[in-house]
Amino acid sequence: MISERAGRVKPSPTIAMDSKAKEMKARGVDVINFGVGEPDFDTPEHIKDAAIRALREGKTKYTIVDGIPELKDAIIGKLESDNGLSYSRDEIIVSCGAKHSLYNIAQALLSPGDEVIIPSPYWVSYPAQVLLNDGTPVIAGTTEEEGFVINPDALIPLITPRTRAIILNYPSNPTGLTYDRAILEQIGSIALKHNIYIISDEIYEKLLYDATEHTSIASLSGDIKAMTILVNGISKSHAMTGWRIGYTAGPAEIIKAMKKIQSQSTSNPASISQWAAVEALTGPQDFMEEMIREFDIRRRFLVDELNRME
DSSP states (O other): OOOHHHHTOOOOHHHHHHHHHHHHHHTTOOOOOOSSOOOOSOOOHHHHHHHHHHHHTTOOSOOOTTOOHHHHHHHHHHHHHHHOOOOOGGGEEEESSHHHHHHHHHHHHOOTTOEEEEESSOOTHHHHHHHHTTOEEEEEOOOTTTTTOOOHHHHGGGOOTTEEEEEEESSOTTTOOOOOHHHHHHHHHHHHHHTOEEEEEOTTTTOOOTTOOOOOGGGSOHHHHHTEEEEEESTTTTTOGGGOOEEEEOOHHHHHHHHHHHHTTTOSOOHHHHHHHHHHHHSOOTHHHHHHHHHHHHHHHHHHHHHHOO
């Protein structure tokens, strides 16, 4: 007999689709894998070289649970230079991918019956992670006519005394939408008024097209930042999905709770991956332009072909 908790969720359909595509490819079938959000570029050489150096220097032991200081400092520098955000080390935790970061947040934040608002369409693991942590996902509908952007006014009727957080994912998986500053300000104002945390999943931050700019909701004001739990990582931006490094920036008390939970589950992320991530965040970034340019060519081709279908 499995636990009641395990019975609440189904296996991830994106992982199942990805496994099926890889199985077909192994059998020689010519298939394009749309299963998971994974760049098909290789990790840049300078990042791999940093991992090799770490191996040769014997950096293969357990590290501090919440991440080596060098990586925390690299994350702090990235958030300051890219997002205009200021954090201290006790407001940062490194986990085994952004997915792990999100799970730790749910563990740290939710008590039985707490509600989390999730705009649709959504990444499949958001409601599953809420359910696994005894919470209740509350789905906020959107429309194609509005570009799948949540109407902030539509959030208000969904808020109850049990509402603990809202999850924002922008740029979005699966729609690709992003939120402009005005929408983010309205959502931030609602969150502050009702004392709701904003879980801001910004893992696709770098994959933007047509001169679109990314604004982190945490950068809008000090008050909004204090209620924002920001999640990001290096998987998508640096073609490092298998290295499993994600991070969370947020209120020190939330980060402290996540550290305690992580200490009793995975402990630290892989030491070699952490040193590679330091290089990813502090080394050359020019490869990213090439990757995004290629993605944009594919995107335009696919959009054009889809629009020609009847």
